[in-house]
Amino acid sequence: MLRTLAHRALQAIIVLIGVVLLIFVMLRIVPGNPVETMMGEHANPETIARMTKEMGLDQPLLTQFFQYISSAVRGDFGTSYSLGKPVSQLIGNAFVNTVILAVFAALFAWIFGIACGIISAVKKNRLTDRIFMGVSLLGISLPVFMSAMFLQYIFAFKLHWLPISGTESWTGFILPAIALGWNSAGQVAQMTRTTLLETLQEDYIDTAKAKGRGPTGVLLRHALRNAMLPVLTMMTIQFSGLLSGAVITETVFSINGVGRLMVQAISGRDIPLLQATALLATAVVIFGNLLADSLYSVLDPRIRKEG
């Protein structure tokens, strides 16, 4: 199994290097001069030429790439063109918020998703099942900005229970986490229900019942444990997606996270910031998938043996 994991880790690193190169080249070949964007309409051609030179953008592409790589491995991703601050500092601050939001959203999605899935499976085709599956479907189908605005209106604007935006206290993360996690919760609930219902049909469940296990014991110890394998994989991938930045949620709730930073970098053609945020998002997704693979191997003995 260790050999498989090492092989996959190596693959992940190669993909990451490829992505770095791709992002680097793409940002430099697309039309438009980032210096002109940064300087605005008041800059004269001499100033633009001087700034282009100072920022090293007049150097050959290969030289720029090696300079970037040598700085990046030392943790120096340059200075943001649009915000004038070190990129590592900007990303560090934003990533903290993104991690908190992702953890809150994942907790919400997993607790409510799994709970809804179990209840729906147990109460199959009854009113409770229909209500929970309806709410899950709503979460999956409703655009995030709609659920965000709906939650903001009810719980912040009308009831004044939670802040409308901002992250001054942990309560500021509750509404965005629900808005963001609702979609994942819906997916988790539906998958938990489906896999649990399938598992409950297996012979070994009847065996467990015949041995005198109570319904809760059969459900939690035998059925759920096996039903959770695909759900767990999905949850890991969901979490890496949440960590790579949630643009709409961060914008609506004014959370200074990686997603918002990335949008800012795109609109300002801020190459250092865009490179770093794209790299971070890619790394999180690649290593999230690697983690999902590893977890699956650990939890499923069949895969472990194959490895």
Add this chain to the structure above:
Amino acid sequence: MKKFISLFIVLALLLCSAAALADDPEPGLLRTAILYDIRTMDVAKTTDDYLIPMNVFDRLFETRPAKNSSDVVKSLVTDFSVSEDGLTYSFTLREGIVFSNGSALTASDVQYTFERLLKIADQNTEIPLEVVGGEAVMKKEADTLAGFKVTDDTHFSITLTAPNAGFPAELSSPAMSIVDAETTSKAAAFGTEPADTIGSGPYIVTEWISGDHYTLVYNEKYWGTAPSVKKLIVKTIPDANTQNSMFLSGELDIIDLKNQDVAIVESTYKNNPDVQMVNTPNVGLTYLLMNENQKYLKDPKVRKAIGMAINVDEIIQGIFRGNAQKENGIIPTGVWAHSDDMKGFTYDLEGAKALLKEAGYAEGEVTFELSMNSTKASDNVKLVYSYISSQLKKIGITANIVSYEDSAWANKRNSGEMESFVASWGMDYNDPANIMYTFFGSAENTKMRSLNYPDASIIARVSAARAIVDDAQREAEYKALDKKLIEEDAAWIPMYTELHLWGLGKRVASFTPQWAGFTDFYAADVTLK
């Protein structure tokens, strides 16, 4: 299972009851929001982010609102005189001014401020470049400005390369905020750290959390009258709807309604007894630019026909619901050389068609690209684009709207090859040169900013108008130039200026928006209840 469902419900209730009811805001606190975070606090690197410079630094003069216009008033200077040739200005600084760190503000700090703008050579170099030796400092051929003489701590003189009667007005621009030479020269990255952002104005920056908020507090060492607002928190709220909800629920005290949808302003703010509305003309204008190198647009008859096909009143009523005013010339309402006699273009579709026919163009022959910056154009401006395109279709002109993202836009615009676009200009200070000289004062400016306006004699006159010392003569010249450029040459199609609307919450007693065309404000102009 019942236990499980109960636990589920309890968890949901717990989440909902994690109520964080906002405490009453502290006395003296003003809370507002901006859509995008500032890039820097340094005016040497921005022409947009002026709220901190305006509130933390002082200038030699200030532009203050006056009835239907503004006055340039002395701020850090108590006295000044101009030499007979109009070239040398002698200034006396106010005694006893100190920066917020306690060090004295002297004439050397003023000199440092001028030279620093040139040495950084990034933004706002135009004004110090007028001083003798400015070019040499900017090109690193000299270390100090030859035209800047410091006599003692409170006396200095500035000699210009050419007379400029609007020089005191220029010095009131936020661009000319006076910095502390000692602190600024030692700062590793001035403009990014609150600790280095030392001014002599009414406020001190205490924190700036990128992408989140920044805070200003009252500067106890400030020389002027103590303001009602003792603390200002400016939050970065990138979603206009969220700003709206925050204001209406009392989380913001003042809201810039420029960012809100007109329909929301009409339905939610106007006639709302809990909201006090303040509006001021955004001194400046929005206009249509047409490239005079373009096959069809180089013909003044085509440009005039375009002007005649646009019903500005319809734009004002239909798109802005009356929250804008018509502008007929280049010099906007509220600027001292503005002329009420300007007629602009009278809406006349048949007249426009006849003019095109007279110019020899068949219906459908005239076609050009109407370029739009999709990143920055507001929803209302996008509607203006659609309106212009549909109006031109009525007279047989095809104006194809093409969207560009910001950087592609900047590239094409700076090349002078853009065929046509809608642009806006907000006045920085009350002098007609701020708009006339910027757009028509030199061949280089004219290429990019006025899309290749070709008349060199007019460009020379615009440049020379800055040097006219006699106010009456200068005013007459600017009015004549405005008439020539618009009514004869149709160099621009002037359209409208939006009214700048603000909503004041229950904690605010009054607010006087600043005069100039940019959106930032002086916190000292807000009085809390």
